[in-house]
Amino acid sequence: MLDTSRPFTVQQAAHAGLSPGRLRASRYRRLFRGVYEEASRPLDLHVWLTAALLVLPADAVVSHTTAMRLYGLTLDDGWPLHVSTSTSTHSRLAGIVTHRRRGALRPVVLDGLPVTGADRTLVDIATKVRLVPLVQAIEHMIHRGHTTPENLLRYAMDRHLDGVRRVRRVMALVRENVESPLETTVRLMIVFARLPEPSCNVDILDESGALLARGDLVYARWKVLVEYDGWHHERDARQRQRDRERREELEASGWRLIVVTSADLRDKREVVRRVHRAISARGYDGRDPHFSVMWDRLFAGKLV
Incomplete structure (x- = not known):
């Protein structure tokens, strides 16, 4: 019995008695050469990857920035999709970049798909993305519990892979308790402008020791709190009220x-x-922000 709720090959269809002529009917659509699915199903990343893996080498795994999307962070516009294989057999699919790798890839399973492990994924993207997205990706993986700074650094020290040197270098910029990619962006904007670095996601207490708030980027010395608000238009009236009360308490x-x-x-x-x-008004008397050519390059355009 052919399961048409997921992509299938021409060979699978033939075994189920579905002729090539019927596959060309409007009920089905072709995703890749020899791979079809029901035309009524919505196309998403999982469908495209499931379809591609049907006709790629058996050891193919989702990798690079495509793997990062399955780990929960989008670093590109989604295309092309990236997979890795240690098989030398040549295969070419439109919209798929196949990376040849030596040795076992040791994938994990995410959403039913074989994916490179967290440390390998970060090393793989290290030569493909800019510095800020790389730090975002590392901090995202740490926050989600997929790796730790110690595990990633050990992996990068023990392997001879493209990307390990860059991972080693950027680890000095990585912080453990960062909860969103744009917190990373704002913090690095501050740091690379040569201002003091704020602490990440720490508890703010009142004079009695009671918890006032948990702050994104905190300058405890000057009592300045920097927060990234990515959904200020989406709050309901109750949430806006709580936000106002919190702000007034602070x-x-x-x-x-x-x-x-x-x-x-x-x-x-x-x-x-x-x-x-803000920090100058509270007593900071250090240097002014410095916007170098490097700063402009790091933060040009849209960041995650």
Whole structure:
């Protein structure tokens, strides 16, 4: 019995008595040469990968930025899809980049698909993405519990793979308790502008020791809190009320709150200047922000 709820091959269809002529009917659509699915089903990443793996070498696994999407972080526009194999047999599919690898790939299973392990995925993307997305990816994997800084560094030290040297270098920028990619972006914008680095996701207490809030990026010395708000338009009235009460409690305890939205990131320099003005008003007397050519290159365009 042919399971048409998932992609299938021409050979599987033939075994079930489904002729090539019937496959060309409007009920079905071709995804790759020799791979079809029901036309009524929505196309998503899982469907495309399931279809591709039917006709790729048996040891093929999802890898690189495509693997990162299955781990929960999108670093590109989705195409082409990336897979890795240690099989030397040549195979070419439109929209699929096949990476040849030596030795066993040791995949894990995510959403029913074979995927390179977290450490291998990070090493693989290290030569494909810019520095900021790489740090985002590493911190994302750590936050989700897929690896630890120690495990990743040990992996990068023990392997002779493209990307291990870059992973080793960027580990100095990685922090463990970062909860969103854009927290990473804002923190690195501050750090690369040569301002003091804020602490990540720490508890803010009042004078009695009671918990006031958990802050994204915290300057405890100057009582300045920087928070990235990626969904400020999506809150209901109750959530907005709680946000206002929280902000008032922080301000009553002497904290200065800087909220950064996605719209603010259109002018990234101004975000850094706002942070500088806030900490300077609270006693910071160090250098002004410095926007080098490197800073401009790191933070040009849209970041995750």
